[in-house]
Amino acid sequence: MANITLGGNPIQTVGNLPQAGTKAPDFKLTATDLSDKSLSDFEGSRLVLNIFPSIDTGTCAQSVRTFNEKASALENTKVLCISKDLPFAMARFCGAEGLDNVTNLSDYKTGDFGKSYGLTIANSALETLLSRCIVVIDTDGTILHTEQVGEIADEPNYEAALNALS
Template sequence: MTSAVERHGAFTFKGNPVTLLGPEIKVGDTAPNFTVLANNLTPVTLDDSKGTVRVISVVPSLDTGVCDAQTRRFNEEAAKLDGVTILTISVDLPFAQSRWCGAAGIDKVQTLSDHRDLSFGLAYGVAIKELRLLSRAVFVVDANDKVVYAEYVPVVGDHPNYEAAIEAAKAAK
């Protein structure tokens, strides 16, 4: 991994503190651009959804209980959030994401893979140095690329504050 800001103990994985790479993004910051892969292996950037409110849901792996529940919850909410783009980003391979979405009936959230170069993880400070996974987090970015909500969930097994993220997305419209 490239050299980046290291935030020791910023996240707990299975009871052990780990190091997050990258800066802590805060409300009011300009959202950093990134390049991740869609399920069909095409590159996707933040700029691709410019002009819309974006909810960026970050999970370690779709094949785990809390990550599964988090992605399903945002998929349900997407139907009620007209004009809001919801992205779920993990380091799962695009093929695995596609299979999981099909099996789970996920059709309103775009799953994206950061497996190739951790572009998103390093830009948003969610890359776990010791595991090459992403920590759990939620960001809401307005149509002008300003971060209006940022939540770094400190413990891997905890859920994010869904209601706060959804309210931030509604308020940013």
């Protein structure tokens, strides 16, 4: 279990992120059109999984904006923004912001993604939400880079995630 903080107060996740060099666990998430998406739907593309608690917080919204901006310059790379938000909220946010270089996916139905990736928050006011993490996956499904952000209110290290793709 990862030890992280929320406003400086210690909290934990249900496990640890998968290690770089291992195969990414498969997932079943819900897209904004309510269709199911799995890892195989993105086969052949490099992936940046931008994982966060809720699109309705400033830091989460900023991470989506930042990756949307940077994604347009990345070759054969898709940015998947993943939370437990309802797909409607994620579509509303990206529509209002004019963000179209990211794919929004939700773990709201089962929470299995958060459990299999070890990043569901185990305690605190945010219990059952997803912690702030980045997972970078190569075209063959191998994990290149992970980051469990230590303080939930902090932004991820965008450059480290993008550098893992070079």
